[in-house]
Amino acid sequence: xxxxxxxSFGFDIKDKIASWLNExxxxxxxxxxxxxxxxxxTHAIIHAKAExxxxxxxxxxLVFETIDPGLTFTAKLDDGAKLxxxxxxxxxxxxxxxxxxxxxLALNLLQxxxxxxxxxxxxxxxxSDYHAVLVDTRKTTPxxxxxxxxxxxxxxxxxxxxxxxxxxxxxxxxxxxxxxxAEAVRLGREYASHMTKIExxxxxxxxxxxxxxxxxDVIMLDNMSPADMAECVRRIDGxxxxxxxxxxxxxxxxxxxxxxxxxxxxxxxxxxxxxLDISMDIGEIK
Numbered sequence: 692x693x694x695x696x697x698x699s700f701g702f703d704i705k706d707k708i709a710s711w712l713n714e715x716x717x718x719x720x721x722x723x724x725x726x727x728x729x730x731x732x733t734h735a736i737i738h739a740k741a742e743x744x745x746x747x748x749x750x751x752x753l754v755f756e757t758i759d760p761g762l763t764f765t766a767k768l769d770d771g772a773k774l775x776x777x778x779x780x781x782x783x784x785x786x787x788x789x790x791x792x793x794x795x796l797a798l799n800l801l802q803x804x805x806x807x808x809x810x811x812x813x814x815x816x817x818x819s820d821y822h823a824v825l826v827d828t829r830k831t832t833p834x835x836x837x838x839x840x841x842x843x844x845x846x847x848x849x850x851x852x853x854x855x856x857x858x859x860x861x862x863x864x865x866x867x868x869x870x871x872x873a874e875a876v877r878l879g880r881e882y883a884s885h886m887t888k889i890e891x892x893x894x895x896x897x898x899x900x901x902x903x904x905x906x907x908d909v910i911m912l913d914n915m916s917p918a919d920m921a922e923c924v925r926r927i928d929g930x931x932x933x934x935x936x937x938x939x940x941x942x943x944x945x946x947x948x949x950x951x952x953x954x955x956x957x958x959x960x961x962x963x964x965x966x967l968d969i970s971m972d973i974g975e976i977k
Contacts, residue, residue, distance in 0.1 A: 707834070708750070708757050711796055720792040733787040734974040735794075737801070739774040741968040743809035746770050746842040750804070751781060751797040759789035770845050774805070780969065787973070794971050802966035803835075804842040810964045811846025814944055814957060821948035823935070823955050826851045830958035839961045851956055859883055860911070862892045872898065876905035890934070899923045903930055912952065913937045920950035 737751065745768055752764045762785035768778065780801070783790050815825045825848040831839045840850045852858035861875045869875035872891060879889045890909035891902040896919075902910045903926075910927060912920050914937035924933050934954040935947040947955050 704750070704753065705757070708753050708796075712754070712757060712793070715796055716792060720788070723788050723791045727787050727791065729788065731787040732785060733790060735783040735790050735971050736779055736974070737781045737783070737797070737969065737971045739778040739780060739805075739967070739969050740776050741774070742776065743774050743805055743967040744812045744846050745772045745774050745778075745780060745801075745805050746808035746845040747801040747804035747838075748781065750800045750838070754793045754797040754800070755783055755790070758793040759786050761785055762789055771808075774967070776968075783971075790973070798969055798971060800838075802969045803832075803964075804838060804845075805967035805969060806964045807839050807842035807961055808846035809967055811843045811848040811960050814941060814960070815847040817941060817945050818948040818955065821945075823948040823952050824849050825944075825960075826934075826954055826956045827960045828936075828956050828958040828962075829854065830962035832961070843960055846960075848960065851954075859887055859889045860892065861889065861907075863894070863913075866891075872901035872907075873905045876902070876907055880906070892936075893923075895919070896923060896926065899926055903927065907931050909934055909954075911936050911956075917943075917946035917950050920947060920952060924951040 748766050748768065748770050752766065755762045755764050762783055765782045766780070767782065768774075768780050772778070811825065818825060827840055827843045827848060828851055836853070840853065843850060852860065859879050861879060866872055866875050869878060876889060876891060883889065888908040890911055891905070891907040892911040892913050893899050893902055894913050894915070899910060909932040911934040912923050915923065915935070920935055927933055932954065933952040934956055935950065935952040936956045939947055939955060939957050940959060944955060944957070
């Protein structure tokens with residue numbers, strides 16, 4: 692990951708790191724200050740304790756560089772690497788206080804983003820032989836969306852819309868307030884740029900017919916059975932992109948892919964992912 696990738700979306704990762712460090716450190720790391728001599732130096736090893744896909748190494752580096760520019764962070768693996776329970780991810784050398792103070796934030800980022808990448812890899816691997824691609828949703832951790840969406844890409848998935856601003860998704864509540872699918876799409880077309888795609892969420896074949904008639908660009912098949920999805924895909928017949936969504940996990944994703952949909956969105960890639968077990972061990976004080 693290049694920092695410029697996030698900056699291009701108005702996301703200053705250096706400011707984020709500084710803010711998160713301030714949240715954790717506050718007026719000072721009183722445990723480290725009490726137990727570790729000010730000028731003591733040490734060597735630390737960051738390593739995996741489980742299998743998975745690595746994500747977040749540049750962020751861990753930036754944490755330690757922000758704490759103390761004099762620290763030496765040596766990455767042993769890059770984002771996207773496959774981890775086992777003995778993989779050494781990075782080594783950090785320098786002031787012991789700085790290393791201990793930055794440890795938790797660096798590990799939090801590595802563990803969470805590697806968890807997202809690992810979960811994405813698990814699900815995308817199941818459907819690798821099918822046409823459908825796996826994408827994330829807006830069900831992300833506040834303040835972490837772009838990082839989590841980056842981790843999804845590391846794991847082999849793709850991104851859905853980044854936010855409410857870059858694509859139009861007309862859901863059931865929009866439809867109710869607007870007075871129907873046709874009116875919602877009409878209002879959307881009237882408001883949006885010609886470059887903006889309009890997606891409509893439907894729950895049955897009747898909704899598909901309305902969305903097609905209204906000229907939707909993408910039709911989301913929400914919480915449908917695989918058989919119903921397949922029937923809807925046949926009816927749509929390429930007139931719009933199709934997206935499967937709702938309750939999809941490792942037990943159902945292949946059946947969804949078999950239905951012929953173009954995209955499968957899974958909120959669980961980010962909203963309830965299990966952090967990957969990653970640890971840091973300190974060597975003897977030099």
